[in-house]
Amino acid sequence: xxxxxxxxxxxxxxxxxxxxxxxxxxxxxxxxxxxxxxxxxxxxxxxxxxxxxxxxxxxxxxxxxxxxxxxxxxxxxxxxxxxxxxxxxxxxxxxxxxxxxxxxxxxxxxxxxxxxxxxxxxxxxxxxxxxxxxxxxxxxxxxxxxxxxxxxxxxxxxxxxxxxxxxxxxxxxxxxxxxxxxxxxxxxxxxxxxxxxxxxxxxxxxxxxxxxxxxxxxxxxxxxxxxxxxxxxxxxxxxxxxxxxxxxxxxxxxxxxxxxxxxxxxxxxxxxxxxxxxxxxxxxxxxxxxxxxxxxx
DNA sequence: CAAGCGACCTGACGGC
DNA sequence: TGCCGTCAGGTCGCTT
Numbered sequence: 001x002x003x004x005x006x007x008x009x010x011x012x013x014x015x016x017x018x019x020x021x022x023x024x025x026x027x028x029x030x031x032x033x034x035x036x037x038x039x040x041x042x043x044x045x046x047x048x049x050x051x052x053x054x055x056x057x058x059x060x061x062x063x064x065x066x067x068x069x070x071x072x073x074x075x076x077x078x079x080x081x082x083x084x085x086x087x088x089x090x091x092x093x094x095x096x097x098x099x100x101x102x103x104x105x106x107x108x109x110x111x112x113x114x115x116x117x118x119x120x121x122x123x124x125x126x127x128x129x130x131x132x133x134x135x136x137x138x139x140x141x142x143x144x145x146x147x148x149x150x151x152x153x154x155x156x157x158x159x160x161x162x163x164x165x166x167x168x169x170x171x172x173x174x175x176x177x178x179x180x181x182x183x184x185x186x187x188x189x190x191x192x193x194x195x196x197x198x199x200x201x202x203x204x205x206x207x208x209x210x211x212x213x214x215x216x217x218x219x220x221x222x223x224x225x226x227x228x229x230x231x232x233x234x235x236x237x238x239x240x241x242x243x244x245x246x247x248x249x250x251x252x253x254x255x256x257x258x259x260x261x262x263x264x265x266x267x268x269x270x271x272x273x274x275x276x277x278x279x280x281x282x283x284x285x286x287x288x289x290x291x292x293x294x295x296x297x
Numbered sequence: 298c299a300a301g302c303g304a305c306c307t308g309a310c311g312g313c
Numbered sequence: 314t315g316c317c318g319t320c321a322g323g324t325c326g327c328t329t
Contacts, residue, residue: 002322034305034324058323076323077307107307127306129323172300181324188322286302288320 002074004153004186005232007058009239010080015053017082017119018062018112022049027111033125034075037110038134044068045112045134057149057185067137071145075129083120149185153232158184160210160217160225167221168211174224175203175284184228190263191231193290197262197272199227202296203282203289235259262290270295 002010026042038044049065062070072078110123110132123130135143150166151158166183178184178192187195196203201210201224210221217225238259261271266281270292277294 006322073323075306076321125306126308127321127323129306170299176300179323190322285300287323 002058002078003188003191003235004055004058005191005235005239007060007074007186008055008154008236010074011053011055011060012239014060014080014082014121017117018050018053018114018121020050020116021114021119022116023047023064024113024115027113028109029111030109030128033109033128034073034131035133037132041132041134045070050114056146057152057181058188059145063137069135069137069140071133071135071143072123073131073145075125075127075131077127078123078125078130081122081124083122084118148182150181150183151185153184153186153228154236156229158225158229160219160222163221163225164211164215164217167207167217168215170207172207173204173284174201174207174210175289177207178228179285179287186232187228189287189289190260191228191235193263194235194261195224195228195231197291197296198231199224200272200296202293203284203291205297262292265290 023045025046028037028042031037045064045068048068051063051065054061054063058073060072060074062072064070104124104126107124107126107128108122109125109128112121112123114121123132133143133145135146140146151162163183167177170177172180174196175192178187178195179189193203199220201220210218210224212218262279265271265279268279270277270279272292272295275292275295277292279290280293282289282291
């Protein structure tokens with residue numbers, strides 16, 4: 001689930017505790033999540049310091065002392081919680097993403113026992129679509145999970161200019177194209193719907209129609225790139241406010257519903273000023289797409 | 298090669 | 314109340 005903004009929100013929650021801490025030991029309660037845990041996973045991490053906690057697309061990347069990179073993916077239902085840092089063992093809101101329901105110890109799969117600060121970082125994932133990998137620092141860009149990742153939507157690298165060669169001649173619909181992590185890395189089902197709504201583009205439109213014959217981006221492609229960046233930036237900002245909500249309100253919200261303009265709004269009126277359309281739900285490549293057939297063309 | 302689809306896994310929810 | 318079908322934020326790998 002977690003798309004890029006949620007992963008970034010989790011990163012910001014974990015960073016103050018993890019960065020600079022030493023991993024005293026690692027407790028694994030299963031041998032595999034989506035994939036088997038790396039060989040000698042716990043042993044390779046034990047005793048080492050966490051130098052930084054970063055992110056690439058939907059991956060959390062912990063830089064580990066000794067030229068190791070710990071890559072963590074949340075899949076559909078993964079979350080982290082921090083235990084012990086405030087003394088009582090209570091979860092700390094900042095790191096929780098999906099665990100509004102609290103004490104689901106059943107699906108705690110990996111526990112990082114830290115010292116300085118004395119805390120535990122617990123990875124919980126009911127569906128086990130998440131995974132972890134250990135990568136030699138130098139090998140990041142050749143690793144199968146990272147080699148093919150596309151443009152980050154958080155910075156100014158994402159532009160019509162950059163997208164044009166990837167969109168040119170493409171018959172696939174925009175929905176599928178934006179979900180393709182090798183083109184733009186980090187978008188998921190929700191924010192693709194949201195970005196296309198903002199850009200007033202139909203999810204069914206072929207991606208290639210946004211590129212001119214000479215290979216230059218059309219104005220609509222430039223606009224799409226900007227709307228994607230804004231959508232992601234706004235969602236990251238909303239992540240912050242959701243965390244505050246969570247802290248106060250037992251995590252009842254758990255996601256950013258209050259921000260959605262089209263996602264999950266089937267049969268409700270389009271929220272665009274002056275548009276009288278009704279949001280439709282269709283299925284594209286097996287997943288729900290929400291859009292307004294009146295203003296998205 | 299691109300595109301589509303089933304598979305992986307659990308839990309929540311709605312209908313009967 | 315309980316059973317059954319459907320759906321969910323992702324992505325891998327097989328088939329067309």
